[in-house]
Amino acid sequence: MPVTRTRKPTEIRRREIADAVLQVIGQQGATSLTAATIAAEVGVTPGALFRHFTSLDGILEAAVERAVEQVAATFPDPGSAPVDQLMAIAAARIDLFTHNGGIAWLLLSDQVYLTLPEPALAHLDDLVRRSRKFLLEAIRAGAKDGTIRCDVAPEVLLLLFTGTVHAIIGTAGAHRRGGGRQPTPTRVLEALRLLLSPVSPTRKYP
Secondary structure, three states: OOOOOOOOOHHHHHHHHHHHHHHHHHHHOHHHOOHHHHHHHHOOOHHHHOOOOOOHHHHHHHHHHHHHHHHHOOOOOOOOOHHHHHHHHHHHHHHHHHHOHHHHHHHHOOOHHHHOOHHHHHHHHHHHHHHHHHHHHHHHHHHHHOOOOOOOOHHHHHHHHHHHHHHHHHHHHHHHHHOOOOOOHHHHHHHHHHHHOOOOOOOOOO
């Protein structure tokens, strides 16, 4: 009896293709991103990609939209305490980025400006602006209610916060390959929380 093959709905296939882009970038690097490598990841022919997209740029835009969707899901409950919001978004993004190298590359590498079409870059820029606004508002709210230190400018604390989160993400990737031993992300985030808290003469690092 002959086997009847059915094509997946376009919406499902488009998502698979977008996810494949993120997989290829994360596993093989952005320089390996071609129609052939994307198709191989999906399990279709290169020509099949263009039954669902009109161009490679369209595929890249869909991949960025997929990444933005996943990163946007890391924004925490705005009703929680400001410092808890900061720790929640840090932990969620560390987990997402360390397990999804393609998403990390899109958000943390300057090479995206040489690789992605302008509409995709606009999506990423919007996400970065939204993230910065969220973090600054949380820091300022915490400084106002006394749960976050107010002796350092919010913009400086934001830089320390994002720099620490990015360092955790980068260190995790490097030491998975190199076998180096580093403090766990949880321990580093505990120290970051302590650095953000109001100065007390009796506090000690964990």
